[in-house]
Amino acid sequence: MKLRILAVTLIVVLAFAGVAMAVPGGKTVEFEGGAGGKVVFDGQKHADAGKKCNDCHTNIFKMKKGDDKITMKDINEGKFCGTCHNGKVAFAATECAKCHKK
């Protein structure tokens, strides 16, 4: 019985740690963004939107900052951020200012 409670507690703790940890470790990833202006990818906001690590890693993004060479052309073709930011899963890639900050 005690073991069972311990197991359940562990599962709950691990589940919450997973959510709090987010992308990566609840942090943000910054991209230069060229002429578009800086892009900040917020891991916590994506975790809050229900996205799990393996929704993005490693089929969409590698797990090392800067390993993916992301361009707007790719995004508009439905790759990288554009896998979701297509106006269906999440806001469309035409909403520049939602990602790019001058």
Ligand code: HEC
């Ligand atoms: C919505 C998509 C998305 C989700 C969900 C996501 N990540 Fe990421 N992750 C990214 C992007 C984008 C990058 C940056 C990749 C790049 O620059 O090429 C990244 C980078 C990383 C990195 C490398 C960071 C660095 O500084 O090198 C790690 C580690 C990582 N993610 C871990 C995780 C873990 C663990 C989870 C789940 C808790 C997670 N990610 C969920 C999109 C995501």
Ligand code: HEC
């Ligand atoms: C879902 C987020 C997102 C949206 C929306 C978005 N971008 Fe981007 N954009 C990015 C990311 C990520 C990069 C890659 C940045 C890097 O690697 O430095 C990028 C790169 C760029 C670049 C650099 C050169 C290139 O072509 O890759 C320009 C210019 C740019 N975006 C303009 C725009 C414009 C204009 C819009 C609206 C029509 C837009 N972006 C909408 C995320 C977005």
Ligand code: HEC
């Ligand atoms: C696996 C799907 C997925 C991928 C890949 C993804 N996003 Fe998102 N993103 C979402 C969802 C879902 C939301 C929340 C719904 C919405 O805002 O439309 C969101 C929200 C956002 C927001 C708004 C956050 C806020 O302030 O509320 C930004 C900015 C953003 N994403 C940028 C990016 C950038 C930049 C990339 C690529 C580096 C990216 N996303 C890749 C699914 C994704």
